[in-house]
Structure formats: structure tokens, C-alpha cells
Amino acid sequence: MIQFSEEKLKQVEKIIARYPEGKQKSALLPVLHLAQQEFGGWLSPETMDYVASLLGLLTIEVYEVATFYSMYNLKPVGKYVFEVCQTGPCITRGSDDIIKYIGERLGIKPGETTPDGLFTLKTAECLGACGYAPMMQMGKGYKEHLTKEKVDEIIEECRRSAAINN
């Protein structure tokens, strides 16, 4: 049985309070973000059911939203998720090579997770950083002006911080 901590439940209440009374369905997207963060980086059916009960929604109302938006992961992902932009402006600055290079370094294809559960590689459509291409999203932030050297550094950095936290 999953459950938000007291602190997170307070955060949920604060989110609901942003919307007029009776319109708490509006809180669904932000609360799903919070749930994904809290419960392993993805939305399991159990997590979605929990969010539905929390907001007083039918489970189908949560499922249809969770499956519509690309930021919600519907299967488990690695500790670090690399989402590399592959849209036109990034291509002009070499994003194809970067995607290929990351895949080679990690030994996985886009959509896959490394066996150690550390990295997931995904391709993404335009992330609104065309002037700083090639780029990728990692967690809450962007990694921009990517080069092979920079990719190496990022991967090393992730490995180091994962080793420290374990």
C-alpha cells in the first residue's frame, strides 16, 4: 500500500488550494508529477489508483491523463533518465550523433534501461532549447551544448553520485 508522507500530503493540499472549490481535478497533473517523484520515477497502476482516491476521481480519469502526457513514465525507468531532443533544430547541430554516442557508451538503445538500473535513454521531441543544441533533459534540468566529452562527464558524474548514495 503506497501513501504520501505527511509533508507530501500537505503539499497536495496546497496544490488543490490553487484552484477554485470543487475544481480539484485541476490538481491532477501536478499531483501526478509529485507521485512519480515519490514512488520510484514512474506511475504504476497502484500509484495512479492512489492519486485517484486522493483527489476523489475515477481511476479512468487518472489513467487517460497519465497515458496522454509524455512526461509520465508508465514503466520503470533508471535512476537517471537521459531524454535527448531529436527534433529538426537539434539535428542541425548534431543530435543524431549524440544519441548514437550515448547509446554506445551505455550499451542500450533509446527506450531501454541499463541492466544495473542506473540509466534510461529516451529520445524526446522539441524541448525548447534549440539555440543551445544538442541538448537533453535530465531530471528537473537541461544539459545543453552537448559534446561527446560532456556526455562522458555527465555519465561519470551520475555514476559517482550513485556510488556515494548507495
Added chain:
Amino acid sequence: MGRKLLLDKVGIVGIRSYDVYRKNGGYSSVEKVLKTMSPDDVTNEVKKSGLRGRGGAGFPTGMKWGFLAKPEGVPRYLVCNADESEPGTFKDRYLMEHIPHLLIEGLIVSSYAVGSNRTYIYIRGEFGWIVDILEQAIAEAKNNGWLGKNILGSGFDCEVYVHPGAGAYICGEETALLESLEGKRGNPRIKPPFPAVKGLYGCPTVVNNVETLSTVVPIINMGGDEYAKYGTGKSTGTKLISACGNINKPGVYEIEMNISVEEFIYSDEYCGGIANGKRLKACVPGGSSVPVLPAYLLLKTAKGETRMMTYESLSDGGFQTGSMLGSGGFIVYDEDQCIVRNTYSFSRFYRHESCGQCSPCREGTFWMEKILWNLEHGKGKMKDIDLLWSVQGNIEGNTICPLGDAAAWPVAAAIRHFRDEFEWHVTHPEEAQRRNYGLAGYAEPLKAGV
């Protein structure tokens, strides 16, 4: 140096913080409107300014506010569209990251004008760190009495909330955005009714872009008439252009709408010319949805006039020989770029982002991507080019929202202007895998590096 109205203070150290922003004249427009102007006065100033929506459509902002229904006892909403997702566009992000209080100030003034006591910023979910920046700015504004109840003793109440999306280009369409804000899938609504009558929670709603709402601040400070003296013709004021692709200086530039496309690309004040000493092949001047133009139609119109960075000049010649200013997402291609590959990438994007509600868009984008993949990978046939032309033509105008048009236009323009490059991919399938078609006849008529 061109005159600036939005980014003039961006270079000031610490401008992201409230204190520095306030010391440099910030929030004076809120004082002005709450103390000396009625909501209608504010709308009138915006009408006089000639401001056109900066999200892409270019609809006059004052007129949009004027359409708002005002039934007694029904709340009205202002929603800021910060779902910046159009490929090539990254200007709103720049504003929010560097000078967030400008948007908050613009939101308060605009909320007063339209009578919104509860205003939302719908921001794309990927901009997670900008959500933090905005929430910090809102908290600072509130602590200093610019938000909350009875602001400056005027009797006007206003709260601003940030609402993150979750990854869906379609939510930049205003009715899809409202659906998403209500906690649903981002399926665009059938119009009418327009949001001005039935918007968020069924109440009258205005949806405006980040840059549009930020521009309200200088308009109020200087007056609508004064603002209208900037720019030319029906393109008044300044516009943020996000420039990317094969140029020396990608980035966000504020231009006064009176400079030429040539100056924008080649002058050191802006893009600084084509990168690596290459030559200009083509350009998408207003975000991925607008028609691509070959160099010879980009710098001069079909009539031989200098092409200017204005709404009117960029659309001169219609879609036959012109394009659109759109969102200001300016994507430049050098001689090494492949038009077929780029068009394929855009089609993949629109297929990915189609909400699936309307068959022409859901199926059409799927087939366009498939056909373009074949052409790009040397598996295309000559008749595929005509098939592609027919598919795009059957999407355009047959969908609830403009995403269908946005998916069709880049394909149509690519075939219209670069048909020989598509044909070369069919006739030279192996060579097309190894090298690029190059410049062919599309090179700029001017010598490189002007």
C-alpha cells in the same frame, strides 16, 4: 544598437531578484494602472499600441481582451500560455529565466484589465527549474504587496499560480491548454464557443503568451501611442526572435520590427552570419509550423523587395513565395542540411504530438512520417512525392485545431520549393545516404558573408 523594451534590463546584475527589479523601475506600471486608470483604460492603451499576440497567430491583443464576455457574478480568468513547445522557439523561456518579475508585473496589470482575480501560468512541465524561479518571484511580489487582497488599497484582488503541464505540444493551443488546466487530456475544443465566452471552468477567459503579457508593461509605462511608434506598419513594437540552426550566434534577440532579414542573419548584433563559413540554404522564420523558404526568397520577396522582419513582409507572397513571422522561432539551414531529412523530422514531431482526436491529423501525420522516412532512407518512389502532397492537402483545414495545418504547411512548402531535392533522393537512393544534395539553385543571391 536596436531599441529594446523587454530585454533592456536583462544585463543588470541580480535583475531576477525583486529588490533589484524594483530599484530599476519595476512594478511602476502596476502603480500607474491601479492608481490612475480603469480596466477599460488599460485595454484601450493596449489597443492603441497595436500589440499583436506573440505566441504565433499575431492576433491583436487589445481586440482579444475586448471580446471578453462580462456576465454579472461570473468569475473571469486570465491564463498565461507558457507552454512554449514550437520547434525553434525558446524566447519565453529566456524571459522567464532572466527577468521573471517582468512577466509577473505584466500579469497583474493584465489581470486588472480583464478582471481576473485568479490567474494561472500554464508552463510546459519540462521547464521544471523555471517553475521554481516563477514561484519565487510570485512569493516576492506577494510579500511586497503586489499580489493578494486589495492591492495598493485599490480594492483589486489578484493571485497568480503556476501550473505545470506534463509534455504535450498540443497544450499550447489555447483550448487544449484549458482542458489540461482542468486536469484532462489536452484535446482541443470545438469553437465556438471561444474562450472569451466559455473558457476555463466554463467562464470567460483570456489566454495570452508570455511575451505578449510582458510587453504590456512597457506599453503602460510609455503609453500605447508611444509604443506604436516602434516598428513599422502593423508590426508595432519589438519582437523576441529565438535564432537557432547553423548560425554563429544562436540565442534570443529583441529586434525592433524595422530591420531586414539580411541584417538579422548577417549582422554581428544578431546571428553573426552562417557558421563555419558556409552558405545560407534555407530558413524557417517563425517556428517549425511556418513554410520554409529558400535563401533567394528569404532575403528578398518575389517582387524583389527587401524582406523585413515584420508580420507583413515575412508573409508577403502568401504561402507560394512567403512564410510567416509566427512565434519568432528562426531556424537557419546551411548548405550541408538536408531538406528531406528536416521535413521528416518535423513530420515525426507532429505525428508524436497529434492528440488523435481528428482522423485527418491522427492518420495523416502518421502517413506523412512514413512516406518521408522512406524518401529519406532511399526507399522512396517518385509517386510518393505526389502522395505526400495529397496527404498534406487533405489534413489542412480539416481539423478542430491548427495542429493539422501546422503539420501540413512545412511539408507543402518543402515540396513546393525543394521538389528537385525530393526527386534526387528517389533517383539517387544510395548517394542520398552518403552525401547531401547541397545548395543546388537555392543559394543566396548575395555573396556569402555580406
